[in-house]
Amino acid sequence: MSWGYGDFLLSKDCYFDELSKSNPFPVMFFLVLLFLLPGRGMMKFVTFACSNRLFIHGNMKAFFHDTLRIIFPYTCPACGTPLQRSEDTICLSCILQLPKTNFHLLPENPVLELFYGRFPVTGATAFLYFRKHGIVQKLIHQLKYHGAQEVGRKLGMLFGKDLRDTAFVQDVDFLVPVPLHPKKLALRGFNQAEVLCLGLEKTLGIPLVKDQLARKEFTETQTRKSMYERWENVFNVFEVRDPALFEHKHILLVDDVITTGSTLEACMQSMREIPGIKISVAVLAKPVL
Numbered sequence: 001m002s003w004g005y006g007d008f009l010l011s012k013d014c015y016f017d018e019l020s021k022s023n024p025f026p027v028m029f030f031l032v033l034l035f036l037l038p039g040r041g042m043m044k045f046v047t048f049a050c051s052n053r054l055f056i057h058g059n060m061k062a063f064f065h066d067t068l069r070i071i072f073p074y075t076c077p078a079c080g081t082p083l084q085r086s087e088d089t090i091c092l093s094c095i096l097q098l099p100k101t102n103f104h105l106l107p108e109n110p111v112l113e114l115f116y117g118r119f120p121v122t123g124a125t126a127f128l129y130f131r132k133h134g135i136v137q138k139l140i141h142q143l144k145y146h147g148a149q150e151v152g153r154k155l156g157m158l159f160g161k162d163l164r165d166t167a168f169v170q171d172v173d174f175l176v177p178v179p180l181h182p183k184k185l186a187l188r189g190f191n192q193a194e195v196l197c198l199g200l201e202k203t204l205g206i207p208l209v210k211d212q213l214a215r216k217e218f219t220e221t222q223t224r225k226s227m228y229e230r231w232e233n234v235f236n237v238f239e240v241r242d243p244a245l246f247e248h249k250h251i252l253l254v255d256d257v258i259t260t261g262s263t264l265e266a267c268m269q270s271m272r273e274i275p276g277i278k279i280s281v282a283v284l285a286k287p288v289l
C-alpha cells in the first residue's frame with residue numbers, strides 16, 4: 001500500500017485530534033514560559049515547541065524532557081556540545097573519535113608485555129590510548145576530579161561492548177576493581193575502577209566483586225617515584241578477605257590508567273597463593289609514550 005498526500009493530511013488530523021483530547025496543562029506551561037524566558041532562551045523554546053511533538057504528536061513526556069534540556073542542557077564532557085535526545089552521556093561524534101587500542105584481539109600487546117617476568121597473567125588489555133590534552137584525558141579528568149561517575153559507567157559499557165563475544169572474556173568469572181585506599185575513597189566519594197566495573201558488568205553480564213580485594217595500608221602518592229620505589233611502596237599492601245571465593249576462578253582485574261603496572265602487580269601478588277586462580281587485566285587507558 002502506498003501513502004499519498006491525502007493520507008498525510010489525515011494522519012496530521014489524527015495528531016491534532018489526539019492533542020485536543022489531552023490535558024491543557026502543557027499549553028498553559030508553554031505560555032507561562034513564553035513570558036518568563038528572556039531573549040535567546042525564549043526563541044529557542046518557541047522554535048523547538050512549534051516544531052516539537054507537543055503540537056505535532058501531543059507527546060507530553062517528550063515535551064517536558066525537551067523543556068528540561070533547554071533549561072538545564074546536558075553537554076558532552078569531552079567536547080562541550082549539547083547532547084541530542086538520542087545521545088547518552090558522551091556525544092556520538094566523540095564516541096566515534098575514541099582512540100581504541102583493540103589490544104584484546106592481539107596475542108602480544110604493550111599491556112601484556114608490562115607483566116612479562118613479573119606475573120603470569122592470562123590476558124591483558126587497555127581500551128583506549130591516553131594522550132596529553134586528548135579526548136581520553138578530558139573524560140578521565142571529568143570522572144576522577146569532577147565526580148562524573150556517569151562518564152566512567154559509559155566508558156565501561158563501551159569497553160564491555162568491545163570485549164563481549166571475544167576470547168578475552170570467555171571464561172572470566174568475576175570483575176574485581178583495584179581498590180582505592182579508604183582515605184582517598186572518602187575524599188573522592190567513589191572508586192573510579194569500581195565505576196568502570198559497573199559499566200563492564202552491564203554489557204558483559206559478568207558479576208562485580210568489590211569488597212574482596214582490599215588495601216592493608218595507605219601508600220603515598222605514586223607520582224615522582226622510580227619504578228622500583230613504586231613497586232616497593234605498593235608491594236604487600238593488598239589482601240583478599242575470602243580467598244576461597246577466588247579458588248579455580250578467572251578474575252578480571254580492572255583499573256583506570258596503567259603506567260608501570262606496579263599497583264596491578266601488587267594486587268596479583270596478594271592472590272598468587274590462591275589455588276587454581278587465573279588473572280587477566282583490563283584497564284581503561286594506556287598512556288602513549
Ligand SMILES: [Zn+2]
Binds near residue numbers: 077093094
Ligand atoms: Zn563530544
